[in-house]
Amino acid sequence: MSLLDPLLHRARRGCETMAYPDGPAPALPDRHGGALRLDMAKCTEGCTACLPVCPTEAITRAPPSAPARLDLGRCLFCSACITACPTGAITHTQDHRQAVRRREDLVLGAGAGEELRLAAALDERLRRLFGRSLRLRQVSAGGCNACESDVNVLNTIGWDLSRFGIQFVASPRHADGLLITGPVSQGMELALRKTWDAVPAPKLVIAVGACAISGGPFVGHPEVKGGADTLVPVDLYIPGCPPHPLTILDGLLRLLGRLEAGDAARPSNTSVQSVRPDGPRVSPTQQG
Numbered sequence: 001m002s003l004l005d006p007l008l009h010r011a012r013r014g015c016e017t018m019a020y021p022d023g024p025a026p027a028l029p030d031r032h033g034g035a036l037r038l039d040m041a042k043c044t045e046g047c048t049a050c051l052p053v054c055p056t057e058a059i060t061r062a063p064p065s066a067p068a069r070l071d072l073g074r075c076l077f078c079s080a081c082i083t084a085c086p087t088g089a090i091t092h093t094q095d096h097r098q099a100v101r102r103r104e105d106l107v108l109g110a111g112a113g114e115e116l117r118l119a120a121a122l123d124e125r126l127r128r129l130f131g132r133s134l135r136l137r138q139v140s141a142g143g144c145n146a147c148e149s150d151v152n153v154l155n156t157i158g159w160d161l162s163r164f165g166i167q168f169v170a171s172p173r174h175a176d177g178l179l180i181t182g183p184v185s186q187g188m189e190l191a192l193r194k195t196w197d198a199v200p201a202p203k204l205v206i207a208v209g210a211c212a213i214s215g216g217p218f219v220g221h222p223e224v225k226g227g228a229d230t231l232v233p234v235d236l237y238i239p240g241c242p243p244h245p246l247t248i249l250d251g252l253l254r255l256l257g258r259l260e261a262g263d264a265a266r267p268s269n270t271s272v273q274s275v276r277p278d279g280p281r282v283s284p285t286q287q288g
């Protein structure tokens with residue numbers, strides 16, 4: 001091999017980074033159905049067929065005469081409820097866009113709408129701060145490594161997250177925020193608190209995956225806290241188990257106001273993130 005071979009190889013391959021978001025989004029794999037939709041008109045009153053098949057109790061109906069409630073923050077996207085539903089009320093949308101700003105925007109049905117409410121961008125001041133340069137410290141708080149792997153995919157040449165000015169850093173002192181995966185195991189609680197404290201304000205928190213949002217498959221287990229927002233205020237929730245890299249990238253770009261208006265056609269909220277009653281009261285994005 002000559003010294004020129006690597007250069008010739010690169011020239012032959014050309015640019016391998018996808019055009020998205022300037023070009024079309026890459027297609028989801030066949031077995032990935034995207035976000036779920038709950039058609040309340042088809043959801044028969046009193047039916048509970050989908051409830052027992054859900055591994056995380058993401059679907060509830062209490063009392064049975066009340067409308068069904070589907071929490072995508074708990075959902076593992078296993079499709080068991082879609083198969084179990086006799087009327088086709090629950091369907092995949094094939095839509096990769098799933099990130100939201102508020103926890104309650106992940107809830108479908110029971111008066112909360114039939115589709116999730118996509119995330120709005122940060123306010124102008126924070127977009128000026130983070131819009132072109134966002135440094136994140138990743139905290140793996142007891143996850144299975146699948147969410148972490150799909151976050152890592154964004155750093156590959158095909159996705160090239162750094163072209164948006166988003167990079168991961170080793171020290172929370174150098175970070176603008178945290179990207180948290182995992183349900184926050186008891187062993188990671190102190191580490192997460194210390195890492196959060198070390199990030200200078202104003203700071204962002206992004207919860208990636210069902211575990212980091214609700215505990216995911218570990219929901220209710222005494223050894224886990226049940227999601228990041230039990231400890232720190234969360235600014236962006238990205239559901240999935242794990243979320244597809246495209247879903248994670250969409251959420252990050254949506255938060256930074258980097259997506260074209262046409263890709264934000266769905267209803268979205270504009271309020272700053274609130275937190276669970278037992279969590280911190282002030283969003284980090286409101287500090288500093």
Ligand code: SF4
Nearest residue numbers: 054075076078079081
């Ligand atoms: S797709 Fe989600 S809501 Fe439906 S059974 Fe699986 S985990 Fe539960």
Ligand code: SF4
Nearest residue numbers: 143144146147209211
């Ligand atoms: S949400 Fe699913 S994929 Fe992500 S860490 Fe938890 S179990 Fe693993």
